[in-house]
Amino acid sequence: MKFIRFTANSTTYKGTIEGREIKEIIGDIFGVWEYTGKTFDKNDVKLLAPLEPNQIIGIGANFVSKVEELPKELPEIPVFFFKPTSSVIGPEEDIIIPGGIKEIKFESELAVIIGKEAKNISENDVLDYVFGYTVGNDVTAPQFFHEAGHWTIGKSFDTFTPLGPVIETELDPSEVIVEARLDGVEKQNSSTELMIVPIRKMISYLSKVMTLKQGDVILTGSPVGAEFVGAGSIIECEIKGIGTLKNTFAAVRESQLNR
Numbered sequence: 075m076k077f078i079r080f081t082a083n084s085t086t087y088k089g090t091i092e093g094r095e096i097k098e099i100i101g102d103i104f105g106v107w108e109y110t111g112k113t114f115d116k117n118d119v120k121l122l123a124p125l126e127p128n129q130i131i132g133i134g135a136n137f138v139s140k141v142e143e144l145p146k147e148l149p150e151i152p153v154f155f156f157k158p159t160s161s162v163i164g165p166e167e168d169i170i171i172p173g174g175i176k177e178i179k180f181e182s183e184l185a186v187i188i189g190k191e192a193k194n195i196s197e198n199d200v201l202d203y204v205f206g207y208t209v210g211n212d213v214t215a216p217q218f219f220h221e222a223g224h225w226t227i228g229k230s231f232d233t234f235t236p237l238g239p240v241i242e243t244e245l246d247p248s249e250v251i252v253e254a255r256l257d258g259v260e261k262q263n264s265s266t267e268l269m270i271v272p273i274r275k276m277i278s279y280l281s282k283v284m285t286l287k288q289g290d291v292i293l294t295g296s297p298v299g300a301e302f303v304g305a306g307s308i309i310e311c312e313i314k315g316i317g318t319l320k321n322t323f324a325a326v327r328e329s330q331l332n333r
Contacts, residue, residue: 076240128289136295181296182254182311185210206243264297
């Protein structure tokens with residue numbers, strides 16, 4: 075099932091979507107919800123990020139370019155980082171390039187949405203705690219990485235976490251191909267089998283460090299091919315079965331700098 079958030083006539087709704095038809099729902103998508111009987115046409119609404127995350131956790135440097143490059147031993151401590159929920163935007167919204175720089179990087183990723191509290195879970199049980207999946211773009215400004223290796227600032231600017239267009243609850247993450255097209259030219263196209271730390275292992279590991287909560291979003295890493303882009307470029311991050319997350323890069327405006 076595909077869950078969405080959207081606006082119509084200045085009102086925000088939740089719903090499910092199939093083709094062009096949207097059915098409004100009320101309630102908790104993670105628990106009890108129901109249809110209201112109200113429907114919309116996809117062309118008459120604006121899609122938002124499909125959820126308002128509880129928190130966002132990303133994993134860094136998690137793809138190789140071919141199976142032969144996968145390490146025989148996994149890192150003892152994988153590289154994880156947090157992104158603020160204020161960085162989330164939805165489909166068709168502009169990604170704003172911070173003042174003082176002209177380029178930033180896109181990073182197309184499979185995003186996992188946690189559906190219930192998870193603590194000390196085994197790798198075998200991980201998918202029992204997953205509600206669904208969406209497409210994420212882990213936008214990054216490496217120019218703001220700290221010289222000691224801290225990534226937080228370079229990952230945290232407003233608009234740096236596009237999510238969408240839907241949450242798909244029926245997806246096999248082992249069969250996913252993560253793609254990205256920049257101005258119509260393919261830049262990323264990799265299967266999740268090229269992940270260094272597989273999804274089950276990364277979520278199990280995280281659950282042993284922290285209690286994962288309902289609505290947490292885990293960005294599972296970006297394939298080889300991410301590159302710097304400037305204002306005016308259009309990025310399309312796609313995962314078959316979920317959809318395409320399309321955004322345009324834009325320069326920061328004078329009024330935004332003076333806030």
